[in-house]
Amino acid sequence: MAAAEKIFAQKGFYGATMENIAEEAELSPATLYLYFRSKDELFASLNLKMLKVLVEKMEAVRERKELNPEQKIMALKEALYDVYRSDPLNVINVLRFQSSEELRNLSPDLSSKIKDEARKYLRVIAGIFEDGVSEGSFMNGHPVAFADIVWGLFAGLVLWEDTKKGFDPTKDFLKPTLAFAIEIISRGVKKH
């Protein structure tokens, strides 16, 4: 998986070949198939791994009793950015192929694990929002929609900043832009 991570990060999903990955792993291509049924599943396993890290970080945020909902939303920013920074290229890959048709024929097992994980992080974000609503400090709104917004924003910004880096590789504004975005959102949901 480490080899796959490296190769996918370098070449993208379609650019990477099983042979590349095998070479990196100092194995033969056939051996890869002992552990992963297909290229798709190998890739999806990376996806799952990232999701797990993400969920973990987010749940940690939720548990921090000393923070109020608003502060928790601000803290999410760090959690999201940490995940990105831990392996930017793979996060980009994962986000890009999140919804790819090609990834639809995963084994039911892997597929449901990914769905579970996705549900979990949505629940965390939705939960924080709900807390704010019941506390009376947040405006009303559908908690799941809020979760979708935070997640979509993160994915969209990561991808978009990457695109912009394609135009001008010296610039990387993800961190401040993400911070600004979360600030706006955090202000936006507050009642006044």
Place this chain on the structure above:
Amino acid sequence: MAAAEKIFAQKGFYGATMENIAEEAELSPATLYLYFRSKDELFASLNLKMLKVLVEKMEAVRERKELNPEQKIMALKEALYDVYRSDPLNVINVLRFQSSEELRNLSPDLSSKIKDEARKYLRVIAGIFEDGVSEGSFMNGHPVAFADIVWGLFAGLVLWEDTKKGFDPTKDFLKPTLAFAIEIISRGVKKH
């Protein structure tokens, strides 16, 4: 281009073959190459077309003198959603491949046209934000960052809702979620 639009929408970028497109266009594959240097450029032309429509809609929003900056931000929501609704599958494709490695070797001409267009719509959004700031009704912040946020949010939500549709095809919450998102943002940038 109409044929390509149809086929890319049906099968995605990698799923579509030049032969498929040629067939749809009732031409031979070779003929496609008289008009487009490569598959990537054909795809990018679609991309450009969509961007132009988007920019047009956004500039129209900017020009509506009767609206104040806050109202303009709310109006962007419609512009963005309209573009999506005009050809959802292709918008998804375009957004997904926005930053794809494969699209890095476009002809300089096409590449710079796309960059121009992208710059334009960012400038529109940034412009609206700036107006609000100078008017004194919006908080301070970097206008381009704001534009990135709006765009990233749009792209991220479109892609993410598409992913969720993969899990449960009956649900399509893009419209209300986008509306909620813009509302939050619009509230978030206001001074109070």
Place this chain on the structure above:
Amino acid sequence: MAAAEKIFAQKGFYGATMENIAEEAELSPATLYLYFRSKDELFASLNLKMLKVLVEKMEAVRERKELNPEQKIMALKEALYDVYRSDPLNVINVLRFQSSEELRNLSPDLSSKIKDEARKYLRVIAGIFEDGVSEGSFMNGHPVAFADIVWGLFAGLVLWEDTKKGFDPTKDFLKPTLAFAIEIISRGVKKH
């Protein structure tokens, strides 16, 4: 097709690769796929070609008005052996893979053409037998069963003699054995 014939004859269906065949044909493997959808279909086309030759020869026998049914059965022997001798290795291949599972996913078109041809030669043999029965010179019996017997005998002998050649390559008794077989059959169906 000539190249395929040669290669299949040399190496058998599984032993032959599309690359071998392409090389023999002085084409690239990809070009083969312009004319045949798959290796199976290429092979089946050869099959069809042989069947057509066979049917032609058999229909010629049937039309020879100067022969009575018994003499026609004797004449079949020549027709069958001629087909074999025209390309022994391919006849063997065709007979061996006649019923192979792998050949079940042919295009409906090719598949039905083959069935048609098969029906034709069965009808010829059955027809000869029927003539003998209605003339009163042959015993009673199901004409199609008779056709199956003649065909099965031919295929079985060709394959079996080939097997024996595997044990001792110097011997080739197909011709006399086939002659003997047809003689027995011809005597066996006659009333006395």
Place this chain on the structure above:
Amino acid sequence: MAAAEKIFAQKGFYGATMENIAEEAELSPATLYLYFRSKDELFASLNLKMLKVLVEKMEAVRERKELNPEQKIMALKEALYDVYRSDPLNVINVLRFQSSEELRNLSPDLSSKIKDEARKYLRVIAGIFEDGVSEGSFMNGHPVAFADIVWGLFAGLVLWEDTKKGFDPTKDFLKPTLAFAIEIISRGVKKH
């Protein structure tokens, strides 16, 4: 061997993998190689087993002193059909690969055992024919050729009926067709 029989019958020689067979046998693939040098040899062992059953049945026919040569030929029919019915799919496989190139590199030991067995059943059939000739009730002819004919007919009909079942799976005419064939042959060899 039981596992192999089952798997080969289900999937054919090429369709079956050593792993399939190992799984069915609740062993690891490697273990199979403790008992059989190769897939070919495993398959050939099944072949040999079937031949032995066949030879046994045929020798039993030959020994039945109460039958005259003509009746013995009729009795062969039952012997052959019994063997088929005991495991149709495997008989088909064995007959199909009887002469396969792939089976040429068996160990000398196995190879010669198979040849011995083949020789035995040919000798039985030839013997019955010879008895009829010396008794004066059969026409003259080469006894081995006669044996080849009976065997080829059996193999050819089994394979051909299987092919026809591929076209129309509801029909299975092997038994009556085989009976008719043996009747013709038995009548055909008699002097009158």
Place this chain on the structure above:
DNA sequence: AATGAATGAGCATTCATTCAT
């Protein structure tokens, strides 16, 4: 006696792209 782990060698098939006509 058994096998977990590994792989060498292959192979059918695909497809963007070319170019003589």
Place this chain on the structure above:
DNA sequence: AATGAATGAATGCTCATTCAT
């Protein structure tokens, strides 16, 4: 303006077989 015919270059995946343990 158009294309028929061709292909170079891949590539995911398979499977019989091996061998240290």
